[in-house]
Amino acid sequence: MNKVWLxxxxxxxxxxKKKSFLIATIVVPLVIPAIIGGLIYIMLKEAESAxxxxxxxxxxxxxxNLDSTKNTKRFIFVPLQLSVDxxxxxxNETKDFALLYVPKFNINKPEGLTIYTxxxxxxxxxxxxxxxxxxxxxxxxxxxxxxxxxxxxNLKTNINLKQINLTKSGEEKSSNSGILYGLGFTLGIMIYIxxxxxxIQIMQGVIDEKTSxxxxxxxxxxxxxxxxxGKIVGIAAVGVLQFLxxxxxxxxxxxxxxxxxxxxxxxxxxxxxxxxKMQQNExxxxxxxxxxGKVNEILSNLGExxxxxxxxxxxxxxxxxxxxxxxxxxxVGSAVESMQESQQFQFPITMPLLIGxxxxxxxxxxxxxxxxxxxxxxxxxxSPVAMVGRIxxxxxxWQLILSMALLVGGFIFTTWVAGRIYRVGIxxxxxxxxxxxxxxxxxxxx
Amino acid sequence: xxxxxxxxxxxxxxxxxxxDKVSITIPQQTIFGLLGPNGAGKTTLIRIxxxxxxxxxxxxxIFGEKxxxxxxxxxxxxxxxxxxxxxxxxxDQLLYLAQLKGLSRHDALARIKIWLEKFEIKDWWHxxxxxxxxxxxxxxxxxxxxxxEPKLIILDEPFSGFDPVNAELITEKILELKANGSTIIFxxxxxxxxxxxxxxxxxxxxxxxxxxxxxxxxxxxFRTNTFLVEHRGNHFTLxxxxxxxxxxxxxxxxxxxxxxxxxxxxxxxxxxxxxxDITEVYxxxxxxxxxxxxFISLVKAEGDDQLKKHLQEG
Numbered sequence: 001m002n003k004v005w006l007x008x009x010x011x012x013x014x015x016x017k018k019k020s021f022l023i024a025t026i027v028v029p030l031v032i033p034a035i036i037g038g039l040i041y042i043m044l045k046e047a048e049s050a051x052x053x054x055x056x057x058x059x060x061x062x063x064x065n066l067d068s069t070k071n072t073k074r075f076i077f078v079p080l081q082l083s084v085d086x087x088x089x090x091x092n093e094t095k096d097f098a099l100l101y102v103p104k105f106n107i108n109k110p111e112g113l114t115i116y117t118x119x120x121x122x123x124x125x126x127x128x129x130x131x132x133x134x135x136x137x138x139x140x141x142x143x144x145x146x147x148x149x150x151x152x153x154n155l156k157t158n159i160n161l162k163q164i165n166l167t168k169s170g171e172e173k174s175s176n177s178g179i180l181y182g183l184g185f186t187l188g189i190m191i192y193i194x195x196x197x198x199x200i201q202i203m204q205g206v207i208d209e210k211t212s213x214x215x216x217x218x219x220x221x222x223x224x225x226x227x228x229x230g231k232i233v234g235i236a237a238v239g240v241l242q243f244l245x246x247x248x249x250x251x252x253x254x255x256x257x258x259x260x261x262x263x264x265x266x267x268x269x270x271x272x273x274x275x276x277k278m279q280q281n282e283x284x285x286x287x288x289x290x291x292x293g294k295v296n297e298i299l300s301n302l303g304e305x306x307x308x309x310x311x312x313x314x315x316x317x318x319x320x321x322x323x324x325x326x327x328x329x330x331x332v333g334s335a336v337e338s339m340q341e342s343q344q345f346q347f348p349i350t351m352p353l354l355i356g357x358x359x360x361x362x363x364x365x366x367x368x369x370x371x372x373x374x375x376x377x378x379x380x381x382x383s384p385v386a387m388v389g390r391i392x393x394x395x396x397x398w399q400l401i402l403s404m405a406l407l408v409g410g411f412i413f414t415t416w417v418a419g420r421i422y423r424v425g426i427x428x429x430x431x432x433x434x435x436x437x438x439x440x441x442x443x444x445x446x
Numbered sequence: 447x448x449x450x451x452x453x454x455x456x457x458x459x460x461x462x463x464x465x466d467k468v469s470i471t472i473p474q475q476t477i478f479g480l481l482g483p484n485g486a487g488k489t490t491l492i493r494i495x496x497x498x499x500x501x502x503x504x505x506x507x508i509f510g511e512k513x514x515x516x517x518x519x520x521x522x523x524x525x526x527x528x529x530x531x532x533x534x535x536x537x538d539q540l541l542y543l544a545q546l547k548g549l550s551r552h553d554a555l556a557r558i559k560i561w562l563e564k565f566e567i568k569d570w571w572h573x574x575x576x577x578x579x580x581x582x583x584x585x586x587x588x589x590x591x592x593x594x595e596p597k598l599i600i601l602d603e604p605f606s607g608f609d610p611v612n613a614e615l616i617t618e619k620i621l622e623l624k625a626n627g628s629t630i631i632f633x634x635x636x637x638x639x640x641x642x643x644x645x646x647x648x649x650x651x652x653x654x655x656x657x658x659x660x661x662x663x664x665x666x667x668f669r670t671n672t673f674l675v676e677h678r679g680n681h682f683t684l685x686x687x688x689x690x691x692x693x694x695x696x697x698x699x700x701x702x703x704x705x706x707x708x709x710x711x712x713x714x715x716x717x718x719x720x721x722x723d724i725t726e727v728y729x730x731x732x733x734x735x736x737x738x739x740x741f742i743s744l745v746k747a748e749g750d751d752q753l754k755k756h757l758q759e760g
């Protein structure tokens with residue numbers, strides 16, 4: 001046991017002392033807030049400086065009345081009294097965004113509306129313009145059906161479903177799938193990345209020991225299994241340390257960056273903007289009230305999420321998943337003689353992880369309690385990503401316990417399998433490796 | 447007490463037998479030469495002694511005790527394929543390897559200092575192994591093998607990679623270790639090393655031990671009763687019922703060297719007597735077989751036997 005501890009220490013210290021560790025540990029937290037800050041900065045700048053695009057309008061139908069009164073924040077409409085061909089020439093001499101041509105059309109089946117542009121317009125702008133035009137057509141239809149706009153406005157109601165989970169004991173818990181989605185998504189991806197990145201580090205370490213031949217000296221002092229275990233645990237410690245530093249630094253720096261732009265919390269930014277708009281536009285007041293209600297609801301929902309439980313589950317699956325896959329990576333590393341050679345084995349062993357990751361998007365976040373989600377979060381190979389993604393959606397306790405027990409069983413199993421391959425593999429050089437050979441090693445007597 | 451006794455050790459792999467009932471006895475405080483051609487099974491035996499792999503059957507006792515995991519701390523092993531952690535500093539590396547062999551940090555540090563001084567490489571402590579030359583790295587590895595003062599030292603081709611000066615230095619240290627009570631197993635192809643250093647030898651060929659014993663005894667066993675004589679004038683004939691002239695070469699004008707094999711039962715003195723009458727003898731000595739001769743003749747003979755057997759069966 002003492003020797004395993006020595007190995008853990010060495011694996012940990014040699015990695016932590018490396019310059020690349022220092023750089024990665026410090027740069028990543030610097031870069032992420034810098035990117036966030038940069039994006040916010042650009043967005044703010046753009047919002048300030050964004051000028052509306054000018055669109056020339058040739059309206060042959062005479063129905064659209066797209067004049068300056070219809071200007072929006074994005075578009076300025078300039079009606080022209082020209083024919084299309086004349087207008088095209090005129091447009092080409094300007095730097096305006098587009099020329100809109102509205103032919104005579106059937107209001108029930110508007111066809112032939114065309115925009116001419118000098119550059120490819122963004123889909124977003126076209127979509128914006130289309131919705132303005134669609135609104136105009138709708139207005140025209142309303143006029144034709146003799147329906148007053150005001151009446152229509154009154155007809156429109158905004159519904160926002162309040163979500164409450166009714167537990168068996170009759171307790172009510174309000175929930176918000178948006179937050180849960182975000183939480184599940186983030187945690188699931190973190191586990192996926194962690195397992196992959198550090199799994200590959202284990203493999204690299206094993207390959208290095210094998211190719212530098214130092215392994216024969218080491219296994220004359222300790223059992224191969226001890227060496228494998230020490231390496232896996234030592235690298236896990238590096239990963240955990242790096243993650244902790246990242247989380248602390250990112251939290252500090254991000255809040256620093258946000259603070260610089262006068263926004264303490266993203267929600268507050270939203271609130272402030274909404275308030276500004278409210279002053280400008282009385283019509284939006286109603287919407288605003290709802291918005292306010294929504295913010296309060298989100299905040300209260302945040303309070304309802306069992307963070308302690310999630311944190312515990314996250315750490316458990318984080319470590320469990322890493323151990324399960326780490327052993328497999330070690331086995332592959334012991335069999336091959338270069339990273340290149342390892343690639344053919346990497347994909348098959350990480351495939352279940354990838355399935356868990358895809359399942360997270362396709363099933364778990366959409367239907368957290370469906371049968372596929374259930375199985376993905378129970379099977380040990382997919383559960384580290386799947387269960388962590390699912391946990392925010394209130395998983396029944398028996399399922400959680402079953403999944404955890406299976407994960408523990410799973411990593412004991414993979415470690416055992418990997419250990420048997422590893423003990424033979426590290427001493428084998430110059431063998432052509434395939435799955436059959438590894439199976440043979442696995443079967444070999446001690 | 448014997449340093450190591452192996453009894454009928456067998457190791458079978460899927461396609462071939464690596465060791466077939468090999469038994470050897472290594473007396474304490476000797477240098478034991480483990481000889482054999484490539485692929486004979488030497489490395490397998492060494493790995494079994496080091497408990498890197500297990501034997502299928504047979505028993506190994508080390509200083510009277512059945513081999514168990516704590517014995518790894520008694521053994522120092524220098525594998526043929528040398529290897530150290532490339533990115534680790536010399537000092538850290540030695541410290542780590544010594545601690546793995548059960549030395550306390552404190553003791554390890556003290557001994558590393560002593561050994562680095564012995565090899566006059568004290569200033570290497572902070573050098574990374576990847577910055578060392580091959581020979582330098584070998585020195586570090588040798589130190590790591592003996593740092594924990596093992597009672598049994600296993601050296602697989604210890605001189606490969608050393609220049610003559612350093613080979614001499616290592617030889618000196620090996621003899622020093624023996625004088626201090628260690629038993630040393632040498633696995634090598636270099637017969638001159640065996641000739642000069644080994645007290646005992648065992649020859650393994652095709653997974654079987656075919657020869658074992660003190661070097662002197664082995665050599666006696668292979669005596670051919672051949673004598674090397676330097677003499678002036680070669681116009682003589684020896685009685686052909688007693689002697690056979692194997693080879694005669696000219697050393698210089700009129701001076702010859704003859705290799706004469708005497709029939710069984712005829713001693714050197716008899717030959718001298720017979721020669722004195724017919725030629726002028728300058729020197730006389732018995733031609734003892736070199737280890738290389740023995741090695742080659744045995745391994746070849748086995749090969750011939752195998753070939754014959756194969757041909758007969760075919």
